Amino acid sequence: MTYPPTAVQTVLPVLPIPSLSGRELDWLKGMIVDPNIALSYLETIELHLTLRDLYRHLFPFEFHLSTASRHWEAEQHSEEELEFFDLIHDRLFYLPIDGDESLCAGIPVYSITPDFWYEEYEWDELDVLDKLLLGLSEQANWERVEEAFFTVSLPTPILPSRIDWHLFEQNCEAMPVPLNYFHIAVQIFDRETHNPFIDNRNYQYMDLWTWSVEAIEELTQHYQKAIHLQQKVQVLVDWLTNSPHRIIQVIELWNRSVKPTRSKPSIKIIDSSQLSQNWAVRRN
Known part of the structure; x- marks a missing residue:
């Protein structure tokens, strides 16, 4: 066996255990991964478990009869999950996810109408x-x-x-x-x-x-x-x-839905003598 095995990914503390040989200590050190990678891996597992539970809850009869593989690869959905997506697409809402799609961490929402502002059309x-x-x-x-x-x-x-x-x-x-x-x-x-x-x-x-x-x-x-x-x-x-x-x-x-046209306010121009008279009236 070569150390560390390439298939092993986990998080272990490096402990100074005297009984371990130097090669075995190197093997343990090699198993240590970045915490962010470990967290991402755990989130991926949680996603697959969530999708399986949703399949079982929403389509219990189909889930019981399903023979689709539950095996999943990195960044890819399993056959069982793709089967679940097909059921959603056929019975609930538009969800055209196929095997070539990367992992869907959230529910992708696709528009069902053409977007003439961005899409080409004949x-x-x-x-x-x-x-x-x-x-x-x-x-x-x-x-x-x-x-x-x-x-x-x-x-x-x-x-x-x-x-x-x-x-x-x-x-x-x-x-x-x-x-x-x-x-x-x-x-x-x-x-x-x-x-x-x-x-x-x-x-x-x-x-x-x-x-x-x-x-x-x-x-x-x-x-x-x-x-x-x-x-x-x-x-x-x-x-x-x-x-x-x-x-x-x-x-x-x-x-018929035109905005109403605002009329311009009429401005009356008066001379200074009239202005003085107006102020005099106001004072009284």
């Missing part, structure tokens, strides 16, 4: 509402939107900076279905729904979601709400696709 593959929103947000030239609706004479939209967003939401909610869903479509487009499965960019929510029953239940609720919002917007998309001229109603709803 114009011809977009639906009518996506094209309209890109035009209204000035991410696409309005002429391009007009070309997409060449059979319809579109009114000119006001700039986003002139929109009173509170008034916009009120105006939308006062409209009949599905036109009242327009403000939801804008919120999803701007990623301002307060839903992690829509607003999330680059796993910014990961540190907030630890592996626990409570977090998984909360994320499941968020996911259900996100799907419900998407379904509402899809109703609006279908409504516009069936009759493209309805896009005019959407733009008019947008334009």
Whole structure:
């Protein structure tokens, strides 16, 4: 046997035991590791135990029947854990983790909607509402939107900076279905729904979601709400696709939400004699 064995990683104090030979003392010294490495190793073990307990708690029937290997490598999930993630993905919320992923210390939250601000897209593959929103947000030239609706004479939209967003939401909610869903479509487009499965960019929510029953239940609720919002917007998309001229109603709803124009205060210029008279009146 060579000292120290490469497979052994633990933390042992170096004690001056007289009965040990010099080679055995060297072996013990070689087993000492950095405390940070030891702590990281213990946290990794805790993570694997937590994932196994969650699997057993959330899917007891599947856990009992599972034949997946529980063996895990450094910085990699076991087959059993990947099986657990698949069950979450299929039954609870969007969680596309595969075997190539590194160890997930927290629950990664992936957006289920495209981010037109950062992701590339093909114009011809977009639906009518996506094209309209890109035009209204000035991410696409309005002429391009007009070309997409060449059979319809579109009114000119006001700039986003002139929109009173509170008034916009009120105006939308006062409209009949599905036109009242327009403000939801804008919120999803701007990623301002307060839903992690829509607003999330680059796993910014990961540190907030630890592996626990409570977090998984909360994320499941968020996911259900996100799907419900998407379904509402899809109703609006279908409504516009069936009759493209309805896009005019959407733009008019947008334009009605303009910020009120503040009138400039009128300033009356008076001469010094009148000013003296005014002060005299006030004194009396």
